[in-house]
Amino acid sequence: MTPQAPPPAYRRLSVEERRSQLLEAALALFAHRPPEEVSLDDVAEQAGVSRPLVYRYFPGGKQQLYEAALRSAADELRLCFDEPRQGSPLARLARVLDRYLAFVDQHDTGFSALLRGGSVAETSRASAIVDGVRRDAAEHILRHLDADEPGPRLRMTVRMWIAAVEAASLIWLDEEKQPPAEELRDWLVEQFAAVLAVTARRDPQAEAVLRVLSADV
Amino acid sequence: MTPQAPPPAYRRLSVEERRSQLLEAALALFAHRPPEEVSLDDVAEQAGVSRPLVYRYFPGGKQQLYEAALRSAADELRLCFDEPRQGSPLARLARVLDRYLAFVDQHDTGFSALLRGGSVAETSRASAIVDGVRRDAAEHILRHLDADEPGPRLRMTVRMWIAAVEAASLIWLDEEKQPPAEELRDWLVEQFAAVLAVTARRDPQAEAVLRVLSADV
Numbered sequence: 001m002t003p004q005a006p007p008p009a010y011r012r013l014s015v016e017e018r019r020s021q022l023l024e025a026a027l028a029l030f031a032h033r034p035p036e037e038v039s040l041d042d043v044a045e046q047a048g049v050s051r052p053l054v055y056r057y058f059p060g061g062k063q064q065l066y067e068a069a070l071r072s073a074a075d076e077l078r079l080c081f082d083e084p085r086q087g088s089p090l091a092r093l094a095r096v097l098d099r100y101l102a103f104v105d106q107h108d109t110g111f112s113a114l115l116r117g118g119s120v121a122e123t124s125r126a127s128a129i130v131d132g133v134r135r136d137a138a139e140h141i142l143r144h145l146d147a148d149e150p151g152p153r154l155r156m157t158v159r160m161w162i163a164a165v166e167a168a169s170l171i172w173l174d175e176e177k178q179p180p181a182e183e184l185r186d187w188l189v190e191q192f193a194a195v196l197a198v199t200a201r202r203d204p205q206a207e208a209v210l211r212v213l214s215a216d217v
Numbered sequence: 218m219t220p221q222a223p224p225p226a227y228r229r230l231s232v233e234e235r236r237s238q239l240l241e242a243a244l245a246l247f248a249h250r251p252p253e254e255v256s257l258d259d260v261a262e263q264a265g266v267s268r269p270l271v272y273r274y275f276p277g278g279k280q281q282l283y284e285a286a287l288r289s290a291a292d293e294l295r296l297c298f299d300e301p302r303q304g305s306p307l308a309r310l311a312r313v314l315d316r317y318l319a320f321v322d323q324h325d326t327g328f329s330a331l332l333r334g335g336s337v338a339e340t341s342r343a344s345a346i347v348d349g350v351r352r353d354a355a356e357h358i359l360r361h362l363d364a365d366e367p368g369p370r371l372r373m374t375v376r377m378w379i380a381a382v383e384a385a386s387l388i389w390l391d392e393e394k395q396p397p398a399e400e401l402r403d404w405l406v407e408q409f410a411a412v413l414a415v416t417a418r419r420d421p422q423a424e425a426v427l428r429v430l431s432a433d434v
Contacts, residue, residue, distance in 0.1 A: 152395060156388050160381040160408075167380030171373050178369060187415065191377075194411040198404065 022047055022057055023072045026065055030110035035066045070114050070126055074133045077103060081140040089144050089213055090189055096140075097165075097185045104169045105177065112170055137162050145209045153203040161192050239264055239274055240289045243282055247327035252283045287331050287343055291350045294320060298357040306361050306430055307406055313357075314382075314402045321386045322394065329387055354379050362426045370420040378409050 013021060025047035029038045040058060043065065044051045058065045080099035083092045104111050115130060138158045142150045150158075165188055172184060179187070193213060200207040230238060242264035246255045257278065261271040275282045297316035300309045321328050332347060355375045359367045367375075382405055389401060396404070410430060417424035 152392055156385060156392075159388055160384050163384030164377040164381040164412075167377050168373060171376055175369055175373075183419070187419065190415045190418070191412050194415045195381075195408050198407045198411045201407070202400070202404065 018053075019057055019068075020072070022049070022054060023069055026069045027073060027107065027110055030069060030113050031108045033109070034113050035062070038062070038065075040065060067126060067129070070129050073107065073110075073114055074129050077133050078136055081137060083140075083144070085144065089146075090193065092144055093141070093192060094185055094189050097188055098181070100165075101169070101172075101181045101185060104173065105181065108173060112173055115166070115170065134159070134162055134166075146212070147205060147209055151203065151205050153199050154206050154209065157195055157199040157206060161195055164188075164191065235270075236274055236285075237289070239266070239271060240286055243286045244290060244324065244327055247286060247330050248325045250326070251330050252279070252286075255279070255282075257282060284343060284346070287346050290324065290327075290331055291346050294350050295353055298354060300357075300361070302361065306363075307410065309361055310358070310409060311402055311406050314405055315398070317382075318386070318389075318398045318402060321390065322398065325390060329390055332383070332387065351376070351379055351383075363429070364422060364426055368420065368422050370416050371423050371426065374412055374416040374423065378412055381405075381408065 022043060026038065026043050029042055029046055040054045040061065041051055044054045047054070058068065077100070080103055081096055083096050086092075107114070138155065141158050141162075142155065145154075145158075147154055168184065168188060172178070193210075196206055196210050196213070200210045239260060243255065243260050246259055246263055257271045257275060258268055260282065261268040264271070275285065294317070297320055298313055300313050303309075324331070355372065358375050358379075359372065362371075362375075364371055385401065385405060389395070410427075413423055413427050413430070417427045
């Protein structure tokens, strides 16, 4: 029997595992620094791997790293939207907001940095990624409202509210996460109901949705 | 007496006049094409001037032209906010929105392009310009609401509403300017009152502002 080789000092990761390890390291750095100040070398150091390895995964440099991190954050964000069709739609909205605010809280400065971009961000591609998340969020909400073929006024109401939520989360991060997440969540849910009620004055479809929401409360 | 020289075929413009002529030409082009597709040569052609002249004014190329155009649009936008402190605050808000929507209508695709940036836009500087306009808009509104030292909840409400208005105008342009501007304006004003009422449930300052607004209606 030959003596066993000592186990390697590090676990060998698959390509996908390695990639997500590096992206996690990048996102952790983005949480404290704007994208243009994060170099591939920093990512190597953060992940505890060699520089050439990082360069092998992101031959396109900072720009590629930024976009990959943005895409990975976008995927994670989409997971927040998964909500069973149970209970009142406003309670569901509250649960989605809880997960969304936890995501914002966790990624912190990285959330603003990713959303606001920076000088490394080739905006048209990056903003297409962010716009994709916004569109998905709107679709999810409209589906939970049981609005078949939602008309332009109902769609616009939902998309405006999403823009307001996004603005709120950036301000929330700027203001040291005040008010507390639970209060912000309730406030946002109430705003949703309020703007829907305004739309309902001029849109029968929004009125029907509002009637269902009010019956649930 | 020596014979008079014939008048020049074109009027001699001051540096400032020439600059604004070129920026107007650029904005006109941005109204139909994304910034990355507008070259300095296009601007020369649009303004009916020589190419070297345009290069003299914008030696920094596309990027400089884009930022200058953004700054000029930002200045124009700020003019929309000028509103005398007369009549009810909501009526004032409606008049500001009328001017704002006329601006959006006039600049059309250029408005989205300027806001959304493009691959020529070095985002951090460009977004600082856009953020400056948003901040100014918020200050104007808070002043018209007679909110001395507005607290975080009132500020956040106003800034969230501004984000919603911005989203609404981009969607409005995408949807062939439907609903009509007057309806969109009324809808946005009513939303403002509605979200303020939601904030008033948890913020005495917002409640006081709301009381004044309601007394005026």
